[in-house]
Amino acid sequence: MTSSKPSDATVTSPQQPYYHPLPAEAHNHNDPPQPPPQYIYLLPRYYNNDNGNSPPFLSRKCQRRLICLIPLLLILGLAVFLLWPSDPEISVVRLRLDHFRIHTFPKISLDLTLDLTIKIRNRDFFSIDYKSLIVSVGYRGKQLGYVTSDHGHVKARASSYINATLQLDGVEILSDVFPLIEDLTKGEITFDSVTKIGGQLGLIFFEVPLEAKVSCEISVNTHNQTIERQNCYPE
Known part of the structure; x- marks a missing residue:
């Protein structure tokens, strides 16, 4: 009588997986051993x-x-x-012709008297002590004469006014005789006036030199002896 129990040979094998491992890299036993891989890590x-x-x-x-x-x-x-420190501002606020005369005998000369009022404005926070104020007058770039005033004082952030009188008597004009005769024929002569101030800033421990200058062009009518026009500008 045969047994109904199945034999061990007929037992079914378990289910095979759906993937297979990758084959190992072929390695030749004759090759030298390879060093392990090296890694470099960058850190802050x-x-x-x-x-x-x-x-x-x-x-x-x-x-x-x-x-x-x-x-x-x-x-x-x-x-x-x-x-x-900054240089003071000076300007001519008044210019008046008091006397003007041309002499033709025995030599050509002129008499001229100018009254000026100069304004000095101090923009700094320190006072200004000026040594002198010079007013000069010239004709065609050549100086005929000048006048100098005394020293003075201007307070900080303030203005001061100075009166100056420039008087020329019998000043001969030698090199510019023909231009002068031409201007006399036209009835108008143009003079140039320069006003200059020099001083120092009233600091405690040291002195700072300051200087200011203003120039004017003055056109005088020879018939009525008056100023026709004037143009002043700082330099």
């Missing part, structure tokens, strides 16, 4: 202030110092701008 640099290394960016302490320094620099720049 770490700065330690205890070692004296400073970071590439400003620390908070430096940033606070910089923020405090900027207003100080602005205040210092503003103070230099306001306190830096």
